[in-house]
Amino acid sequence: MLIICNHVTAYDGALIEYALPGRMRRRVASAMLGEMLEDFRHFRDPDSGRFMLFGPAAYWLLTALYNVFPLPRRRDFQRSFAHAGEALDRGYSVLVFPEGTRSAVGELAPFRPGIGLLVKQAHAPVLPVALIGLGELKAKGRGWFRSGKIEVRVGRPLRFGALLTEAEITEQLHSAVAALMSSNR
Numbered sequence: 001m002l003i004i005c006n007h008v009t010a011y012d013g014a015l016i017e018y019a020l021p022g023r024m025r026r027r028v029a030s031a032m033l034g035e036m037l038e039d040f041r042h043f044r045d046p047d048s049g050r051f052m053l054f055g056p057a058a059y060w061l062l063t064a065l066y067n068v069f070p071l072p073r074r075r076d077f078q079r080s081f082a083h084a085g086e087a088l089d090r091g092y093s094v095l096v097f098p099e100g101t102r103s104a105v106g107e108l109a110p111f112r113p114g115i116g117l118l119v120k121q122a123h124a125p126v127l128p129v130a131l132i133g134l135g136e137l138k139a140k141g142r143g144w145f146r147s148g149k150i151e152v153r154v155g156r157p158l159r160f161g162a163l164l165t166e167a168e169i170t171e172q173l174h175s176a177v178a179a180l181m182s183s184n185r
Helices: 012-019 034-041 055-066 077-089 114-122 134-138 166-182
Strands: 002-005 028-033 068-071 093-096 126-132 151-154
Touching: 002 012, 002 114, 002 166, 012 028, 012 055, 012 093, 012 126, 012 151, 028 034, 028 077, 034 055, 034 068, 055 068, 068 077, 077 093, 077 114, 093 114, 114 166, 126 166, 151 166
Parallel strands: 002 093, 002 126, 028 068, 028 093
Antiparallel strands: 126 151
């Protein structure tokens, strides 16, 4: 299945995988910003563009430990969609952050339209997930060491009919994650 979630920090993928049942956790392929992975491979810090000695080690650890694959923001995303489809065919769940970027304060941003296309091409159920509490922990001026409450809310798997457009699928997915973020549990 496809797993979609709001995106707040660089650690979201690991937090989501930790919250999943063990047998599912071991079979997740995570989409990661392709440009960031490319920077790591070429000794560049993705934020500053400066030299990063441990960039290739970060690349290797991410791809080996978290089974990440590149999902570029600007171009060549069809190759990544094909990789996601192959992973689904092999029995993996694919984790995607449809906002396309991390939120500065934990609010849900609009989803990029590609998620509707991916869902339509994959013909797989979609599991909406929401990360709650990371925005407050990420807030500026709070220092390195923070305490707080983080919650991972997992919704019910969704299926979409062939007659829905990519835009309608994208809107329904956004609504599903927004509902998880705003529900009181």
